[in-house]
Structures are given as structure tokens and as C-alpha cells.
Amino acid sequence: MASRPRSDRSDRSFTAETVAIGSELLIGGRSDSNSLFIAEVLGSLGIEVKFKSIVGDDRGDIVQVIETAVRRTDVVIMTGGLGPTVDDCTREAVAAATGRRLVRRKEALDGMTARLAQWGRVPNRGQLQQARIPSRAEVLPNPVGSAPGFALRWKGAWLVALPGVPGEMQAMMRGAVVPLLTARLLSSAEQPPQPISRLVFHTWGLPEADVDAKLRGLVPKRSLVELGLLASPMGVLVSLTAKGRCSADHRMLKTLTEEVRARLNDWIFAEGEDSMEAVVGRLLSERGLTIAVAESCTGGLITHRLTQVPGSSAYVDRGAVCYSNQAKIDLLGVPPDLIARYGAVSREVAAAMARGIRQQAAVSVGLSVTGIAGPGGGTETKPVGLVYIGLDGGEGDVLVKEFRFHGDRSVIKQRSSQAALDLLRRWLIERGR
Template sequence: MRRAEILAIGSELLLGGRLDTNSLFLTDELAALGIEVRWKTIVGDDEADIMDAIRVAGRRAGLVVMTGGLGPTGDDLTREAVARVTGRPLRRHADTVKGMMQRLAARGRTPTAAQMKQALIPTGAAVLDNPVGSAPGFCLSWKTCQLIALPGVPAEAKAMFTKEATRFVAEPLQTRAQARIERRLLHTFGIVEADLDARVGPLAQSRRGVRLGLLASPLGVTVSLTVCGGSSEMAALEQAARAVREELGGLVYAEGTETMEDVVGRALTTRRMTLAVAESCTGGLIGHRLTQVPGSSNYLDRVLVCYSNAAKMELLDVPKMILARHGAVSPEVAAAMAKGVRERSRADVGLSVTGIAGPGGGTAQKPVGLVYVGFDARGAGLLAKEFRFHGPRDTIKLRASQAALNLLRQWLPLAQIHKT
């Protein structure tokens, strides 16, 4: 199987303000073509640095896909770097010049010297047309590897790779059938990364060729199982995934691209239940996530953001005495909020969350990150659970929303409501 490196070029990718989404797209596309991405490198707009990165990538990978540095400005240096490394002088590509002049003429303009720079291509390289932009890409063979240059603009990179570059990198169908990359993603919540590794690590290691990866985020920990090979490796992958499911049970809430809100929405739909939500510290985040799912209007009745004590009393009928005795961040108030939003809406299920997202507002008894989730449903009664999260404000809010949706997933069967 061919090994590839993705080389993302652009100083903006090193400054923290721009994500390298091209690499994510290319990794998936190359895997589908039977090509394994082994390295990803980001390099700034410096010609010497770009040349060094190309040399390193060319020594270890059979395919190097570069993105960025093909525009008309002075800091677009990919062409020059490739030309110097490979010893192939830049030549003006006649068809590119012709197309550029025609497009600009239609707007009553003539190309500038900077724009004409985009028509320079290393000698002997195949030109990759740009279906949605002006800068063409190119493909050439150098020593034992293949170099492909794509624009850095994500829409242009995707269109060019899909429509132009794949014909240069696709493996023969027979080869792809014999060796391909497959991955299974199992999303968990409620277990820390170290404990998860201790439980599933041996299961993956006992299966031939299965590589285990764990990715922690505020939404939980994702178990990634990957194989590269043929039918025996694919069978090992399915065995490993099945073993992980059996080991973790309900800690696995979704697989693949499915989200917690997808799972909750399906559960509500299956049971023909309606939901009302009362949010305090999450500020509407739960409602936002639920309404990202198409068709959520079939089960989501309303979402109320009740931040102040006055709002909790006025909109949710939370008793003043409970607020005074226990405080807004307490299991008693969480339960009262869930009950209030359900009764006010006449939904089947009420869900609530209250907590301290920080960075201020915490005390020794009630620190930042303390969160309570409330649940109320006919047949289940009032339930509340405590969580303690760490991190900045936005992380605590995201974790609180995930915890609330996860408890909804777990507690829904207790409601025992099924409309006819």
C-alpha cells in the first residue's frame, strides 16, 4: 500500500487563526483510494522551509500532496520551491494563460503580472485545472515519489482533487481490493481516557493488524479502530469493534458520524415522546444542538433559557423557598426546573441543567464546574444528578450539554410512555 504525506503550506496555519481542513478531507479521500496518510506537515510561507519539507516528505512517502502557495501574491512560493527542489524550471502554461485572459476579458480587464504568475508550472508537470478558481495545480514525478500541488482555498482544493487529481493517484481496482483502509469509530461518554485504554487496549491488541486510537474531547472519548489490508484484516476489525461494544456496553452512545443529539432524537421519535428543556448555565446550547437534527420539531416542544432566579420562578414555577434554601445550583432546583418546564409545556419529558460555568462565581462548597442535570417524566418521577467538570467556560458548557443529553438517553426508558 502506498504511503502518503500531506504538506499544508501557509503561515496562517501556524498562527492559530485558521484550521487546516484540507488535510482532513484529503485523508479521507486518499484512504478511500487505498492510500494511507502516514504524515502531515504544516510549513509557513518561506521558500527554504518549503523546500526542506518537500525533500523530507519525498524521502519517506510515495505520494506528497501539497496544499497552498499557488496564488498570485509574493508569499505564494510553492511553485518556486518545487521547481528548485526537482530541478524543473518554471514554464508559462499556454492554455492556462489563454483561459485566464478570456475570463478577465469577459469582465473588461487584463491580467496583471501577479496574476500571470499563476500560469507558471514546473517543466514536464501535468496541469490540474481549477474548476472553481483561477490558480491551476500540477502533478509530477520526482525520484521515487509523486508530487501533487493543490490550492489552499478549501473549496478549490476539494474540487481540484475530486475532478482532476484522483486520476493520477488512484490505485488499480485490483490492488485496492487487496489492500484498503477501514476504520470504526465508537463514541463514549462517562469514562476517562486512561480507564478506557485499560479496558479496550488488550481487546484491540489481540486482533491482527488492528490499530487503536483514543481521542478525548469535551464530548467524551472516541475509540478509533483502524486496519489496513485485505479480508482477514477486515474480519479482525469487525471482531475488535464487537468486543469493544460488549466490553463498554452503555458507555458507547454512538458510532461513526452519529452524534449524541442524533441518538436522543431517534430515541424520542421511536417512543413518540416530546421534550421540553430548561437551561441555565448552558445558555441555550442544548437547544441549539437538538435543533441541528433535521426533523427535531417532531419531538422538541420548547427550550427555555432561565438564567436568573426570577426567571426560574416566573417561567418554571421553581419555589422561592427551594432557591433560598438550596441555591440555584443544586439538585433540588435542577429537579424543580425539569418538572416546571414539563408541566408548563405539557411535554412528556422535562430536561434541565443548572451549574457554575466560571471563571468566577464558585465557592469552596460549590466550585466552578459544578453542574446538576434534572429529569422529569410521567412514570419516572423526578431525578437529578451531579457532575463536576474542569476547564474554561466554553468547555464546561459543552460538557454540561453532553452530560444532560446523555442522561436523557439513559433515563428515557424509565418513563414508560408510549403514545398510541
């Protein structure tokens, strides 16, 4: 089967491919997070990333990838391989693929020299190589680092090369690539494309199959709005994406958003870039409440998450990670005979921990977790994954819930922290302001 042709310009739809260059990306150590940023920026212009490629620092392999990419998309954004070392061969690969010579360009050299001068340095031999750009390419200035990027048209596509350092790539996408594509590609369309809109809903507590069932029939057939589901230990993420062909899709997106909210209701704990810990933090702040956490199996993860939010010191008073029984007795005032009678992992001890931390810290809410994260420590009656979560809001009984989680130690810790924060979230909403 032949390659599919690029989209016809008249339908105002443009596609892109990201190409991450670096041998480290192939064999471990780091995932390619640059491509997500690029997809978002291009999406805001109405350009859809359809393919992502990752390739090592090998000139022949990079040429291969470039040739494939320009055949199937309108815009190819390469990141990495522009540094001063011998490994870096993106410039050479583009020159080889396009049959152009590398030429030292004055504007590239001037920008680099000016930048290095700010740091009291002059370009070294490796850096001088960075000013060599394929002939007739446009030089893209790098406002953050020394390596300039470049862009050129080839076989009907725009081929853009940027450094792999996230801060440099981001500044150049915003400062150089967006203006370039707007003026030179998007202006060729009869009407500029609509931005790609993506809405994300984060749910907790429903298995993926149940989320799927609740959303069945949501998106009308032939609609260009796409529904996506993604399960992880932290819950199921639901996304709606409108691919920017016409404004009707965007109106549809609005309607569907309301429908998703109605169908999933309070299983949704956050939307977009929002997080469980930020949501819980806002609810606590709005109500003027303070919190302290007593953790056993989660080992500090809940307090760590709560304190990831800027300004959390206003409502997080303290956390006690009570791994030993003695710590539960010392720090939380859990009666030793309660532990002896019911065991450290029990409804009763979870309740005593929540009450203990609330009273000791003199805060509004005490939250507790005790459980068996594994891999050791499980028994037939108390298996790995058994977790009790307690919440003492100072009004009547302590609320305690039992959970049975699956997964390895790290997953059980994650799920337990999510369940605890979600219990708190629901309690705060129900309590009202």
C-alpha cells in the same frame, strides 16, 4: 541513521505526506483541517498518510519540506500558496526543488480564462502568473476557483500541488487527484491496496483509564488493526483502523467492532460521524416525543446543540436560559421559597426547573441543568463544577443527577451539556418506543 526507504511496491502498501503551506498556519488563527480530508480520501485508495508538515510562505523552507517528503513517501499533497499574490510561492518552490522551469501552459490559461469569463472577468496580471506550471507537470483543472493545480513525478514520488481553499482542494482531490493516482500509481501494484478502514466509537461517562481497561487485550499482537483512544471534554473516542494490507485485517476489523460494542455497550453513544445531538434527536423522533430545555449554567449550549441537527424544529419546542433567579421564577414557575431554602444550584431546583419547562411548554420531556460553571460563584459546600441535571418525562418523579466536573468555565459547560444529553439518551432508550 539514514532515511528509511519508501515501501517496496510489491507489498502493495503506499504512503503519503500532506504539506500545508501558509504562514498563518504556523502562528495561529486556523488549524489545518485540509489534511484530515486528504487523509480520508487517500485512505479510501489504500494510501496511508504517515506525515503531515506545515510550513510558512518561504520558498527555501518549502523546498526543504518537499525534499524531505519525497524521500520518505510515495505521494506528497501540497495545499496552499497557489494564489495570485507575491506571498504565494509554491510554484516557485517546486520549480526550485525539482530544477524545472515555470512555463505558462495553454491548458492552465484556458481553464482559468473560461472560469473567469463565467464571472464576467478577464485574468489580471497576478492571475496570469497562476498559469505558470513547472515544465512537464500535469495541469490539474480547478472546477471551482481560478488557480489550477499540478502534479509531477519526481524522485519516484508523485508531487501534487492544490489550492488551500477547502472547497477547491476537495473538488480537485476527487475530480483530478484520485483518477491520476489510480491510473498512474496504484495500477503499478500487482494488486491494488485495500482501502484503509477506520471505525470510530464515541463514549461518554467512563474515564480514559477505564475505557483502556475494558479494551485490554482486545487487539491480538501482530494484528495490523490499530486501536486508538482519545480523551476530550466530550468523552473518550475509540478508533479501530485497518491499514489495508490484506482482506484478513478487514475481517478482523469486523470481529473487533462487535467486540468493542460488547465491551463498551451503552457507554457508546454514537459511532462514526454521528453525534450525541443527532442520536438524541432520532430517539425523540422515533418515539414521537417533543422536548423543552431549561438551562442555567450551560447558558443555552444544550438547546444550541439540539438545534444544530437539521429538522430539529420537529421535536425541539423551546429553551429557557434562566440565568437570574427571577427568570427561573417567571419562565419556569420555580417557587421563590424553594430557591431561598435550597439555593439555585440544588437537586430541588433542578427538579422544579425540569417540571416547570415541561408543563409550561406542554411537551413530552423537560430537561434542566443548574450548576456553577465558575470561575466565580463557588463555595466550600457548593464548589465550581457542581451541576444538577433534571429530567421530567411526565411519569412520576423527576429524575435528578448530581455531577462534579473539573475544568474551566467552557469545559464545565461542555461536560454539563454532554451529561444532560446522555441522561436523556439513556432515558429514551430505557423507555422504549
